[in-house]
Amino acid sequence: MKKSLTKTQYFSARRVATLAVLTAMGLIMFMVESLFPPLFLPGAKMGLSNIFSLLTVIVLGPAEAIILVVIRTTLGSIFTGNVSTLMYSLTAGLVSVIVSVILVEFVYPKVSIVAISVVAAVMHNLTQNVVFCLVSNTPEMFGYMPWLALLGVVAGIIVGFAVWFILRAVPTKVFVGVADFSNKPVQTALQTEQDNASATSDEQSATDGTQQNNPKE
Numbered sequence: 001m002k003k004s005l006t007k008t009q010y011f012s013a014r015r016v017a018t019l020a021v022l023t024a025m026g027l028i029m030f031m032v033e034s035l036f037p038p039l040f041l042p043g044a045k046m047g048l049s050n051i052f053s054l055l056t057v058i059v060l061g062p063a064e065a066i067i068l069v070v071i072r073t074t075l076g077s078i079f080t081g082n083v084s085t086l087m088y089s090l091t092a093g094l095v096s097v098i099v100s101v102i103l104v105e106f107v108y109p110k111v112s113i114v115a116i117s118v119v120a121a122v123m124h125n126l127t128q129n130v131v132f133c134l135v136s137n138t139p140e141m142f143g144y145m146p147w148l149a150l151l152g153v154v155a156g157i158i159v160g161f162a163v164w165f166i167l168r169a170v171p172t173k174v175f176v177g178v179a180d181f182s183n184k185p186v187q188t189a190l191q192t193e194q195d196n197a198s199a200t201s202d203e204q205s206a207t208d209g210t211q212q213n214n215p216k217e
Contacts, residue, residue, distance in 0.1 A: 019060060023068045026052035030076040046155045047121060049076075051162045053093070054100055054117055058167065062101040069093040087135065092128035096120045113167070117160030122152035 029049040036045075049072060056065040073093050077086040103116040125148040133141045 015060065015064075019056065019064050019068065022052045022056050022060075023071050026050075026068060026072045027076055027079075030072055031079055034076070034080045034082070046151075046158065047124060048155075048159065048162075050093075050096065050117075050121065050124070050155075050159050051166075053097055054113070054120065054159060054163045055166060057097060057100045057104055058113075058163070062097070065097045065101070066094065069097050088128045088131050091131050092124045095127040096124035099123045112160070113164045114157060114160030117163065118153050118156030121156030121159060122149050125149065125152040125155075 026049040033045050033048055053065055053069055056068050073090045077083050100116055100120045129148050133139055
């Protein structure tokens with residue numbers, strides 16, 4: 001599994017295509033979510049498109065994740081007709097990705113992917129609110145910070161579990177040729193989640209075998 005990518009492979013068509021697919025999926029999720037009204041607070045969303053941002057951080061790396069966020073937020077703002085919000089969403093998206101990269105690099109797997117997602121989501125919401133308050137000169141909006149942080153926790157849990165499930169459900173061989181296994185975060189994340197999935201499967205198989213050997217009378 002510890003397979004490093006050469007310079008040619010790093011810029012291979014397969015990696016570019018994978019990034020394009022993840023970006024397109026994130027953009028679609030961004031646009032679909034924009035069709036629904038805000039959750040409780042002005043501009044508040046669950047941020048489900050961040051599933052693909054965090055997944056890109058883990059599978060492809062920080063540079064690709066930044067590219068994904070820039071393209072997704074720019075095109076998303078244009079397609080939804082909300083170009084004026086680009087400053088808030090892009091800044092918050094970049095901060096969220098940087099926080100995710102730092103946590104994956106230095107604390108994972110001591111903390112779970114779900115925990116990383118929660119911290120990134122909270123930072124995303126708070127950054128977006130701070131930028132809005134500074135640009136619009138509306139300091140009263142700072143009063144929404146606790147509620148936005150709480151919403152970030154909920155959103156982060158949902159996004160984190162989605163990424164956790166994908167990493168456990170998708171076979172490792174799918175990532176070969178795309179992920180750079182010489183990159184420590186990539187190697188650690190994929191190997192940890194795949195090993196956990198295998199252990200869970202083995203435990204389930206052992207349990208099923210025990211039940212078959214000891215049928216109820």
